[in-house]
Amino acid sequence: MSTIAPFHLAIPVHNLKECRIFYREVLGCEEGRSSDHWVDFNLFGHQLVIHFKPKTQEDLYSNPVDGKDVPVPHFGVVLPWNTFEAFSKKLQSKNIEFIIEPYIRFKGQVGEQATMFFLDPAGNALEFKAFKDIDQLFAK
Numbered sequence: 001m002s003t004i005a006p007f008h009l010a011i012p013v014h015n016l017k018e019c020r021i022f023y024r025e026v027l028g029c030e031e032g033r034s035s036d037h038w039v040d041f042n043l044f045g046h047q048l049v050i051h052f053k054p055k056t057q058e059d060l061y062s063n064p065v066d067g068k069d070v071p072v073p074h075f076g077v078v079l080p081w082n083t084f085e086a087f088s089k090k091l092q093s094k095n096i097e098f099i100i101e102p103y104i105r106f107k108g109q110v111g112e113q114a115t116m117f118f119l120d121p122a123g124n125a126l127e128f129k130a131f132k133d134i135d136q137l138f139a140k
Contacts (some may be wrong), residue, residue, distance in 0.1 A: 008047045009075055010038075013122035014055035022121050023050065026094055044077045050122075060125070066105045074125035078137065084114050084130030089120070099125065110139045114128060 013019040016039065023029045023041045026029065032040035042049045062069035077086060088102040103118040115129040131137055 006046045008049070010049040010051055011075070011122075011124050014053060014131045015121055015122070016052045019050050025049070026091070026096070028090070033037065044079065045061035051062065055122075058123075060123070068100050070127075071099055071119075074080035074117065074127045076127040076129065078135075079129045079130045079133075081114065081132065084128060087128060088116055089115070091116070094138040103127055105129075109111070111136050 004027050009137065016037070020031070020034075020039050023039075024031050026131075027043070029041035032042060032047075032090060036052075038051045047126070061072045063072050064070070064101055072119055085100075091098075092102075096118050098118045100115065100117040104112065106112050106113050113129050113133040114132075115127060117125060117127045119125055
């Protein structure tokens with residue numbers, strides 16, 4: 001695939017009002033259409049939809065990557081390097097509680113990247129990252 005098209009992702013949230021505020025005011029996503037049970041957001045040009053779903057007991061799983069426990073499942077966006085730096089500083093200024101603080105993964109290796117993980121108010125894990133060389137996004 002050579003053309004990047006906007007993705008669509010719909011996620012469950014048990015607290016629509018709190019998550020609406022989080023995505024709009026903390027992450028800075030523009031709000032689109034909505035109803036009493038869902039809200040569309042522009043997440044760096046992609047369509048993210050939060051859907052109300054009553055809270056259930058679910059375990060958060062993780063996989064070890066680069067010595068860190070990476071939460072699974074998770075989602076996010078690959079950003080340009082400078083955008084990642086500005087966005088991570090913005091989140092730090094808003095006192096986001098990170099699962100994995102912003103840091104450089106695979107430093108000096110193929111696929112060197114900046115990454116960070118945190119949860120939304122419903123417990124959905126998000127990862128935002130940036131590649132030092134975007135041409136290495138799928139490099140082995």
